Amino acid sequence: xxxxxxxxxxxxxxxxxxxxxxxxxxxxxxxxxxxxxxxxxxxxxxxxxxxxxxxxxxxxxxxxxxxxxxxxxxxxxxxxxxxxxxxxxxxxxxxxxxxxxxxxxxxxxxxxxxxxxxxxxxxxxxxxxxxxxxxxxxxxxxxxxxxxxxxxxxxxxxxxxxxxxxxxxxxxxxxxxxxxxxxxxxxxxxxxxxxxxxxxxxxxxxxxxxxxxxxxxxxxxxxxxxxxxxxxxxxxxxxxxxxxxxxxxxxxxxxxxxxxxxxxxxxxxxxxxxxxxxxxxxxxxxxxxxxxxxxxxxxxxxxxxxxxxxxxxxxxxxxxxxxxxxxxxxxxxx
Ligand code: GLV
Numbered sequence: 001x002x003x004x005x006x007x008x009x010x011x012x013x014x015x016x017x018x019x020x021x022x023x024x025x026x027x028x029x030x031x032x033x034x035x036x037x038x039x040x041x042x043x044x045x046x047x048x049x050x051x052x053x054x055x056x057x058x059x060x061x062x063x064x065x066x067x068x069x070x071x072x073x074x075x076x077x078x079x080x081x082x083x084x085x086x087x088x089x090x091x092x093x094x095x096x097x098x099x100x101x102x103x104x105x106x107x108x109x110x111x112x113x114x115x116x117x118x119x120x121x122x123x124x125x126x127x128x129x130x131x132x133x134x135x136x137x138x139x140x141x142x143x144x145x146x147x148x149x150x151x152x153x154x155x156x157x158x159x160x161x162x163x164x165x166x167x168x169x170x171x172x173x174x175x176x177x178x179x180x181x182x183x184x185x186x187x188x189x190x191x192x193x194x195x196x197x198x199x200x201x202x203x204x205x206x207x208x209x210x211x212x213x214x215x216x217x218x219x220x221x222x223x224x225x226x227x228x229x230x231x232x233x234x235x236x237x238x239x240x241x242x243x244x245x246x247x248x249x250x251x252x253x254x255x256x257x258x259x260x261x262x263x264x265x266x267x268x269x270x271x272x273x274x275x276x277x278x279x280x281x282x283x284x285x286x287x288x289x290x291x292x293x294x295x296x297x298x299x300x301x302x303x304x305x306x307x308x309x310x311x312x313x314x315x316x317x318x319x320x321x322x323x324x325x326x327x328x329x330x331x332x333x334x
Contacts, residue, residue, distance in 0.1 A: 158211025161218025174198025
């Protein structure tokens, strides 16, 4: 029975998707937790209903925190995303409602950069396409140009979006595969960081024209919507590969499927899609694309670290008014 003064009452929080039991147990030490054990994806109305009386919520990139939802959940103090990207949050609306927003940077950087590089290699060396061929029983002899791909070592690696993950991919390319690394970003890195990454700043036009392998690692924003569409694909080399580990909507998937089918570029590797988990039907039928279901940060160690960091943000915010990785820290000082 709660004390009538409210003293000793734990704040209520919602965990919107299934997470690791030990992280849930840690949250239960501090909070009255409602968890989503079935891992269903709730509608906006269901999320709003479950958020009534909650002080915090642990979300994944799937749950959208909109101005409308915030207006309907006046007790909410923190939305803790278990993702580094937070385009599922309306951050200005969070700030306007005095709701702290947090994400999970750093803990996933190297794992995600590893995956970006793996996807680049699988795409350039046609691993998925050739595996499907083998599984279909079509392999009956060795042949000189069978599944001949494009060179990775010594080629030009282009990176669009040079944050922590982009820098991780640059280091792997420059130092592991002797690649010439070029990048384009909203702002240029300082000289020491460029040197550590072995990367050279170029214009977007030069990046598109010169990259043998172009990796997209930029956040999704309204101005980045379809930043790679038909006009950009037309500027790439016909031998080039395109890798998207950033967000769906950054690439115009219909235009990309068309460019892959017509041979305007050689191949693509995609971990994220417009409207995922739906995938543009044309991408499912072109052979020269490697498709993975948004798993770039998916190692158990990294997903644990992400869940723990999101939990730590909830605990810090609701027990001492601080946060480890705030997106809108101004809410804390207000
Ligand atoms: C995954 O896409 C993330 O933003 O962490």
